[in-house]
Amino acid sequence: MQKTKKKPGHIKRQLKRYSVLYVILLLAIIYYFVFMYVPLIWGVEISFKDMKIGSTIQDAPWVGWKNYKYFFQNKSMLKLLRNTLIISINSMIWGFLPPILLTIAIFDLRSKKYQKFCQTMVYIPHFFSWVIIYGIVFAFFSGNGFVNGIIRALGGTEVGFLTSKKAFLPLLIGTQIWQSVGWSTILYFAALTSVDTELYDAAKIDGAGPIQRIRAVTFPAMKPVITFSLIMSLGGVLGTNFEQIMMFYNSALYDVADVIDTWVYRVGLGQMQYGYGTATSMMRSVVGLVLMVSANTISKKVSGRGMF
Amino acid sequence: MKKNQKVSVPRGSQIKMSREEKLYQACIAIVVGLVTVACILPLLYVVGMSLTSEGEMIEKNFFVIIPEHPTLAAYKNLFSSANFFDGMKITILRTFIGIFSALVLTVPVGYILAIRELPFKNPILLYFITTMLIGGGTIPSYLLYRDLHLLNSFWVYIAPSLANTHGILVVKLFVEGIPTDLMESADLDGASELQKMWHLGIPLLRPTILALGLFAAVAHWNSWMDAMIYAPMNTKIWPIQYIIRNMMLAASTSMDNGIPISSFMKMTPEGFKMAGVLVAVLPILCVYPFLQKYFVKGMFTGSVKG
Numbered sequence: 062m063q064k065t066k067k068k069p070g071h072i073k074r075q076l077k078r079y080s081v082l083y084v085i086l087l088l089a090i091i092y093y094f095v096f097m098y099v100p101l102i103w104g105v106e107i108s109f110k111d112m113k114i115g116s117t118i119q120d121a122p123w124v125g126w127k128n129y130k131y132f133f134q135n136k137s138m139l140k141l142l143r144n145t146l147i148i149s150i151n152s153m154i155w156g157f158l159p160p161i162l163l164t165i166a167i168f169d170l171r172s173k174k175y176q177k178f179c180q181t182m183v184y185i186p187h188f189f190s191w192v193i194i195y196g197i198v199f200a201f202f203s204g205n206g207f208v209n210g211i212i213r214a215l216g217g218t219e220v221g222f223l224t225s226k227k228a229f230l231p232l233l234i235g236t237q238i239w240q241s242v243g244w245s246t247i248l249y250f251a252a253l254t255s256v257d258t259e260l261y262d263a264a265k266i267d268g269a270g271p272i273q274r275i276r277a278v279t280f281p282a283m284k285p286v287i288t289f290s291l292i293m294s295l296g297g298v299l300g301t302n303f304e305q306i307m308m309f310y311n312s313a314l315y316d317v318a319d320v321i322d323t324w325v326y327r328v329g330l331g332q333m334q335y336g337y338g339t340a341t342s343m344m345r346s347v348v349g350l351v352l353m354v355s356a357n358t359i360s361k362k363v364s365g366r367g368m369f
Numbered sequence: 370m371k372k373n374q375k376v377s378v379p380r381g382s383q384i385k386m387s388r389e390e391k392l393y394q395a396c397i398a399i400v401v402g403l404v405t406v407a408c409i410l411p412l413l414y415v416v417g418m419s420l421t422s423e424g425e426m427i428e429k430n431f432f433v434i435i436p437e438h439p440t441l442a443a444y445k446n447l448f449s450s451a452n453f454f455d456g457m458k459i460t461i462l463r464t465f466i467g468i469f470s471a472l473v474l475t476v477p478v479g480y481i482l483a484i485r486e487l488p489f490k491n492p493i494l495l496y497f498i499t500t501m502l503i504g505g506g507t508i509p510s511y512l513l514y515r516d517l518h519l520l521n522s523f524w525v526y527i528a529p530s531l532a533n534t535h536g537i538l539v540v541k542l543f544v545e546g547i548p549t550d551l552m553e554s555a556d557l558d559g560a561s562e563l564q565k566m567w568h569l570g571i572p573l574l575r576p577t578i579l580a581l582g583l584f585a586a587v588a589h590w591n592s593w594m595d596a597m598i599y600a601p602m603n604t605k606i607w608p609i610q611y612i613i614r615n616m617m618l619a620a621s622t623s624m625d626n627g628i629p630i631s632s633f634m635k636m637t638p639e640g641f642k643m644a645g646v647l648v649a650v651l652p653i654l655c656v657y658p659f660l661q662k663y664f665v666k667g668m669f670t671g672s673v674k675g
Contacts, residue, residue: 104505210432342506
């Protein structure tokens with residue numbers, strides 16, 4: 062490795078050499094400023110202001126922390142936080158194991174043709190929009206759907222799954238797993254393909270059964286990735302799938318389904334409560350940032366890999 | 370043992386499979402098979418539902434798996450609706466323009482930020498990455514698009530999508546993997562930095578560009594939230610997913626007033642909704658088998674170090 066000697070004028074020369082490329086970078090920087098940083102700056106500003114309908118951001122009077130206090134003084138707002146946490150923690154817990162088990166099962170399949178075929182198939186739901194997935198759920202769980210068809214055939218009475226508060230969370234988590242389980246195996250599979258095959262041969266010669274093999278070779282190979290994705294999912298605990306919930310929720314379900322995102326859209330934007338809405342968004346954003354950065358730091362220490 | 374000889378056997382299996390191993394193989398073959406079936410089979414039921422006539426539904430107490438007298442009434446209704454065609458047109462248009470917009474800034478910026486000796490590289494990179502972690506949220510974006518006159522216009526789907534920070538990182542990662550002597554040989558030829566990027570960097574990046582473009586295409590095909598939030602007043606530019614979504618959530622079956630009554634009687638409300646779902650998902654299913662390996666490759670490169 063050669064060390065670049067930093068002579069005076071070195072940077073100047075480099076700047077000149079790359080000047081055209083800097084023009085391209087500048088365009089991107091301006092674009093990012095307008096579309097990413099302006100909303101951020103405005104968001105901070107509006108969250109400290111009382112913006113009335115029709116007034117501009119500049120005209121609106123400053124109100125200090127009023128919009129932030131609203132969140133903590135209002136029971137219905139704390140319900141949003143509770144719902145958000147319940148949904149994201151549940152999806153973390155239930156969604157954690159299935160892709161790991163599926164990866165091990167697919168990886169250990171003897172027939173490479175069958176393996177390829179199954180992999181191709183289980184990736185497909187990842188490419189479906191939530192509109193499509195809700196459509197499939199509708200086919201199975203609506204009044205005239207598959208499940209109610211069976212219930213009626215067995216002499217039971219129809220169940221309104223799609224408007225039931227009890228069924229909401231299982232449906233949400235279930236469809237999340239259905240959509241992502243196959244695609245998530247790619248990350249784990251990548252870790253397994255780098256394993257030295259000699260390790261497997263050695264395990265075989267030692268007479269190790271499948272369970273011992275998983276414990277001694279397969280699982281240790283997956284562990285850094287498992288640790289990584291577990292820690293990173295902790296960082297995203299305030300994030301819920303806005304798109305999915307917008308599809309699955311309805312006014313009968315607000316009690317359990319209303320989360321920060323949906324409230325900001327429905328009340329903050331829809332009823333023009335810009336101050337409350339942006340304050341709520343900002344708080345989520347800042348707490349989320351802190352969680353993400355600490356998760357990343359921990360992950361880098363523990364598993365040697367991070368997102369950034 | 371006959372069966373086992375046919376199958377390609379990986380990982381040094383000259384040694385016979387133990388009984389435990391055989392049992393395990395059978396179990397995982399079944400489990401993986403069930404998951405595979407679970408990913409695909411639900412769609413077939415949706416197909417059945419879309420083809421079932423109202424008469425048959427009532428006759429069989431609203432539980433039909435495979436319709437005996439399939440009808441295309443639901444599809445006829447769907448295709449006779451002007452909204453449906455507008456939606457398709459918008460979705461196709463935004464998908465193609467969206468591929469371009471997802472790449473036009475992403476690829477050059479990712480390439481440039483991979484140049485090792487570029488002055489001020491790290492602060493610029495940080496400037497881009499920060500936007501992945503923190504943002505203003507829906508309301509300030511809404512106000513910004515209002516001020517830029519993007520609300521209720523087609524370009525509200527495209528303009529925000531030029532920012533593809535994840536794509537920048539993927540491209541950067543890839544360019545960093547290109548051997549430096551290849552780049553230096555271009556220096557000897559006296560190529561300018563722009564020529565180097567255009568004639569050397571971008572052709573080498575072709576697989577990455579393809580993968581990024583494909584992901585952008587899928588995202589645009591599936592997108593409807595932006596229409597809901599930023600284009601609620603202009604029904605003419607609603608993408609197909611949003612139209613299907615409204616159809617799903619509506620109690621009535623009419624999308625607009627153009628539905629002929631005779632065929633309306635034949636189909637079920639559920640069948641109509643399912644027909645919409647299938648038409649929206651069909652293009653994805655048709656393209657997927659051919660593009661699968663690029664998708665997976667793209668995911669791989671994104672996950673290796675990403």
